[in-house]
Amino acid sequence: xxxxxxxxxxxxxxxxxxxxxxxxxxxxxxxxxxxxxxxxxxxxxxxxxxxxxxxxxxxxxxxxxxxxxxxxxxxxxxxxxxxxxxxxxxxxxxxxxxxxxxxxxxxxxxxxxxxxxxxxxxxxxxxxxxxxxxxxxxxxxxxxxxxxxxxxxxxxxxxxxxxxxxxxxxxxxxxxxxxxxxxxxxxxxxxxxxxxxxxxxxxxxxxxxxxxxxxxxxxxxxxxxxxxxxxxxxxxxxxxxxxxxxxxxxxxxxxxxxxxxxxxxxxxxxxxxxxxxxxxxxxxxxxxxxxxxxxxxxxxxxxxxxxxxxxxxxxxxxxxxxxxxxxxxxxxxxxxxxxxxxxxxxxxxxxxxxxxxxxxxxxxxxxxxxxxxxxxxxxxxxxxxxxxxxxxxxxxxxxxxxxxxxxxxxxxxxxxxxxxxxxxxxxxxxxxxxxxxxxxxxxxxxxxxxxxxxxxxxxxxxxxxxxxxxxxxxxxxxxxxxxxxxxxxxxxxxxxxxxxxxxxxxxxxxxxxxxxxxxxxxxxxxxxxxxxxxxxxxxxxxxxxxxxxxxxxxxxxxxxxxxxxxxxxxxxxxxxxxxxxxxxxxxxxxxxxxxxxxxxxxxxxxxxxxxxxxxxxxxxxxxxxxxxxxxxxxxxxxxxxxxxxxxxxxxxxxxxxxxxxxxxxxxxxxxxxxxxxxxxxxxxxxxxxxxxxxxxxxxxxxxxxxxxxxxxxxxxxxxxxxxxxxxxxxxxxxxxxxxxxxxxxxxxxxxxxxxxxxxxxxxxxxxxxxxxxxxxxxxxxxxxxxxxxxxxxxxxxxxxxxxxxxxxxxxxxxxxxxxxxxxxxxxxxxxxxxxxxxxxxxxxxxxxxxxxxxxxxxxxxxxxxxxxxxxxxxxxxxxxxxxxxxxxxxxxxxxxxxxxxxxxxxxxxxxxxxxxxxx
Numbered sequence: 001x002x003x004x005x006x007x008x009x010x011x012x013x014x015x016x017x018x019x020x021x022x023x024x025x026x027x028x029x030x031x032x033x034x035x036x037x038x039x040x041x042x043x044x045x046x047x048x049x050x051x052x053x054x055x056x057x058x059x060x061x062x063x064x065x066x067x068x069x070x071x072x073x074x075x076x077x078x079x080x081x082x083x084x085x086x087x088x089x090x091x092x093x094x095x096x097x098x099x100x101x102x103x104x105x106x107x108x109x110x111x112x113x114x115x116x117x118x119x120x121x122x123x124x125x126x127x128x129x130x131x132x133x134x135x136x137x138x139x140x141x142x143x144x145x146x147x148x149x150x151x152x153x154x155x156x157x158x159x160x161x162x163x164x165x166x167x168x169x170x171x172x173x174x175x176x177x178x179x180x181x182x183x184x185x186x187x188x189x190x191x192x193x194x195x196x197x198x199x200x201x202x203x204x205x206x207x208x209x210x211x212x213x214x215x216x217x218x219x220x221x222x223x224x225x226x227x228x229x230x231x232x233x234x235x236x237x238x239x240x241x242x243x244x245x246x247x248x249x250x251x252x253x254x255x256x257x258x259x260x261x262x263x264x265x266x267x268x269x270x271x272x273x274x275x276x277x278x279x280x281x282x283x284x285x286x287x288x289x290x291x292x293x294x295x296x297x298x299x300x301x302x303x304x305x306x307x308x309x310x311x312x313x314x315x316x317x318x319x320x321x322x323x324x325x326x327x328x329x330x331x332x333x334x335x336x337x338x339x340x341x342x343x344x345x346x347x348x349x350x351x352x353x354x355x356x357x358x359x360x361x362x363x364x365x366x367x368x369x370x371x372x373x374x375x376x377x378x379x380x381x382x383x384x385x386x387x388x389x390x391x392x393x394x395x396x397x398x399x400x401x402x403x404x405x406x407x408x409x410x411x412x413x414x415x416x417x418x419x420x421x422x423x424x425x426x427x428x429x430x431x432x433x434x435x436x437x438x439x440x441x442x443x444x445x446x447x448x449x450x451x452x453x454x455x456x457x458x459x460x461x462x463x464x465x466x467x468x469x470x471x472x473x474x475x476x477x478x479x480x481x482x483x484x485x486x487x488x489x490x491x492x493x494x495x496x497x498x499x500x501x502x503x504x505x506x507x508x509x510x511x512x513x514x515x516x517x518x519x520x521x522x523x524x525x526x527x528x529x530x531x532x533x534x535x536x537x538x539x540x541x542x543x544x545x546x547x548x549x550x551x552x553x554x555x556x557x558x559x560x561x562x563x564x565x566x567x568x569x570x571x572x573x574x575x576x577x578x579x580x581x582x583x584x585x586x587x588x589x590x591x592x593x594x595x596x597x598x599x600x601x602x603x604x605x606x607x608x609x610x611x612x613x614x615x616x617x618x619x620x621x622x623x624x625x626x627x628x629x630x631x632x633x634x635x636x637x638x639x640x641x642x643x644x645x646x647x648x649x650x651x652x653x654x655x656x657x658x659x660x661x662x663x664x665x666x667x668x669x670x671x672x673x674x675x676x677x678x679x680x681x682x683x684x685x686x687x688x689x690x691x692x693x694x695x696x697x698x699x700x701x702x703x704x705x706x707x708x709x710x711x712x713x714x715x716x717x718x719x720x721x722x723x724x725x726x727x728x729x730x731x732x733x734x735x736x737x738x739x740x741x742x743x744x745x746x747x748x749x750x751x752x753x754x755x756x757x758x759x760x761x762x763x764x765x766x767x768x769x770x771x772x773x774x775x776x777x778x779x780x781x782x783x784x785x786x787x788x789x790x791x792x793x794x795x796x797x798x799x800x801x802x803x804x805x806x807x808x809x810x811x812x813x814x815x816x817x818x819x820x821x822x823x824x825x826x827x828x829x830x831x832x833x834x835x836x837x838x839x840x841x842x843x844x845x846x847x848x849x850x851x852x853x854x855x856x857x858x859x860x861x862x863x864x865x866x867x868x869x870x871x872x873x874x875x876x877x878x879x880x881x882x883x884x885x886x887x888x889x890x891x892x893x894x895x896x897x898x899x900x901x902x903x904x905x906x907x908x909x910x911x912x913x914x915x916x917x918x919x
């Protein structure tokens with residue numbers, strides 16, 4: 001608390017002392033200015049000269065001489081004078097005259113601040129001094145509002161000073177975005193948009209022409225740095241890359257600046273892929289850069305900011321057309337015909353009250369023999385000579401140039417903005433002074449902050465266009481876009497090719513020449529075509545990349561795609577594809593050549609079965625048919641026929657029904673066929689087994705119909721369970737083949753499928769074992785041997801089937817199983833039925849009861865003799881001379897065997913007849 005009291009007392013003392021203190025004052029003649037008296041004075045700050053002489057060598061805080069007279073700065077001064085005279089001559093402020101004090105800033109902030117102190121001097125004071133107060137609410141300065149300055153950097157400095165008094169400051173060309181910040185510049189207004197809109201429009205222009213590799217150049221001042229930074233931010237958000245960012249020093253020596261400009265020129269020439277360059281900068285810097293580049297015929301597109309887009313000094317030097325296309329942004333303008341007439345009627349005499357106009361005429365006198373094209377440069381270069389020889393030149397007779405030089409140097413957007421600035425102040429004063437019916441209140445003690453509040457709310461109309469300040473203190477009037485054009489060997493920029501609408505964020509094309517720029521390319525890498533993606537290397541700009549084809553089954557359909565999109569499951573695409581193609585739906589259809597071959601084999605098998613059935617029916621009572629199982633043979637043939645018929649379910653377009661039928665039909669029919677073969681094998685063992693104990697046991701097990709029923713019934717149960725819980729069904733396989741969708745049968749439960757096939761294999765194995773044991777039958781009737789062969793063919797077929805089935809993909813997968821079915825079915829058919837048909841058709845002499853009994857007798861006799869010998873001489877071989885080494889009792893036994901052979905043969909005959917009857 002004590003510290004706060006101390007600080008308060010110190011501040012109170014300082015304020016008290018300050019009120020009674022007058023700081024060092026300046027007299028009006030010490031400034032480059034022009035003025036006119038009035039009831040209310042409006043200040044103005046204009047860059048009549050481009051620079052201060054020897055700025056880097058200043059040693060004392062005194063006024064400095066300026067050089068390089070700028071005709072455009074003079075025109076700004078004249079525009080304000082004209083605008084004030086127009087207000088005074090109108091009924092806008094009846095009975096009230098506006099005066100002005102206009103100062104030259106020399107394009108430099110310090111000079112502008114010195115002039116601004118003049119604006120803040122107390123009103124109606126003869127000493128022209130500024131009072132220092134703690135509170136300026138009731139303070140009335142000489143000037144109530146300031147128009148200008150031109151450059152953003154100067155405006156920022158002046159605005160911070162004028163903020164102390166909240167004096168309205170209306171700039172006509174300071175477009176830096178920072179000045180829209182009312183927390184830092186509460187008294188700043190402008191009759192143009194801020195640079196945020198200009199840079200946004202520039203970035204949109206670059207994007208619309210598909211340029212993504214650009215360079216930037218900026219002068220080292222607040223306006224240029226802010227503008228180029230905003231452009232880079234906007235451009236990068238739109239995917240535009242900045243190749244180089246160059247800065248030209250502004251306050252360094254001429255030699256340093258020149259060296260830096262030469263380095264930048266080399267950068268521009270070396271970056272051959274950068275054909276678009278955006279420049280925010282001083283016109284003098286641009287001129288020096290273009291002079292270097294024009295000698296090398298650099299054909300590029302230059303995007304000009306409002307600071308130099310309409311600068312005649314740039315258009316006049318030689319070979320300007322060699323640098324390429326210049327497209328510039330400038331502020332919206334109004335009708336300037338009256339101002340042009342005003343310029344043509346200016347007074348011409350050496351004692352003109354306007355020292356700026358007087359200096360212009362003197363410079364024109366020095367350049368009297370210079371053509372208009374070079375007059376601007378001559379005037380600028382002669383300024384230093386005029387300053388050095390001021391007294392000698394003052395006596396020189398002024399020679400008037402009867403031409404349109406001043407008119408041709410008008411910057412329409414800036415001149416219109418100056419007029420609107422004065423008009424806005426006049427309308428605000430009209431409201432404050434309560435002007436009604438041609439009468440205004442004659443009280444002129446209007447504090448600047450009151451005028452500021454009124455300015456924020458003012459609105460007026462000029463030629464049908466309504467103007468008012470937005471919440472940031474800006475006019476959002478939009479931009480005109482100019483293209484410099486070579487006409488009769490001279491560069492002109494007076495033609496507007498497009499407009500930029502700030503509210504709609506779009507360009508309005510006015511001239512098709514605007515579209516000519518589409519032929520210019522400025523890209524780091526060529527565009528990736530549809531079917532490719534951009535692949536950037538680490539550390540590279542995103543605009544510099546390689547184009548890589550999209551991988552298999554992916555696509556991209558846009559230029560410069562960032563990623564490839566996957567095709568859907570029913571589509572495919574080759575590498576580098578633009579679109580996906582529909583996959584072809586494939587299956588093993590009936591018209592396929594392989595299908596036709598398989599069907600032919602299946603049909604041939606069915607025909608063979610029918611032929612065999614016919615043969616067997618005609619010879620049903622013959623030994624050959626009976627030995628093949630009799631009626632059981634017909635059941636076996638029917639099962640084989642169903643096996644051949646199941647082939648049709650494996651071909652054609654799959655559906656749920658055919659998928660379920662084909663496996664079950666094959667499984668049940670083949671099980672029935674193998675069970676019949678098993679029954680026949682068991683019957684052979686029963687019929688030809690001479691071991692009484694084994695024969696009795698086998699007879700108890702042998703029941704053909706029961707065996708077939710049980711074996712087939714188990715398979716039916718397996719198939720039914722499979723169908724109920726997870727049976728086969730049709731499905732589309734989109735992943736197996738790259739370009740085709742395989743319409744196939746999903747077997748559902750793989751376990752059930754394996755159990756079904758395994759069950760058949762189990763029955764076949766039992767059948768094989770039984771048949772192998774009874775393989776030594778009578779010659780010509782050896783049924784077991786053929787059953788054994790058929791089962792071997794079955795095993796070979798299905799053992800081969802497993803690895804082939806697992807590794808096969810695509811529509812030919814069903815054909816693998818079909819081939820296996822056909823081979824195993826043909827194996828049973830050929831091995832078990834063809835020999836019988838051969839005997840029936842070609843060996844009829846063997847198909848008789850007598851022949852059959854004879855074979856059985858011979859087989860039985862052989863089997864009986866072998867059995868007797870094994871029983872008698874289990875450990876000895878029987879030879880004709882076997883008795884010699886053997887004892888007499890053994891030889892006696894041998895004689896007994898031979899003597900009883902006739903009895904044994906009679907017994908065999910009876911057994912053979914019995915076995916024939918059982919077959």
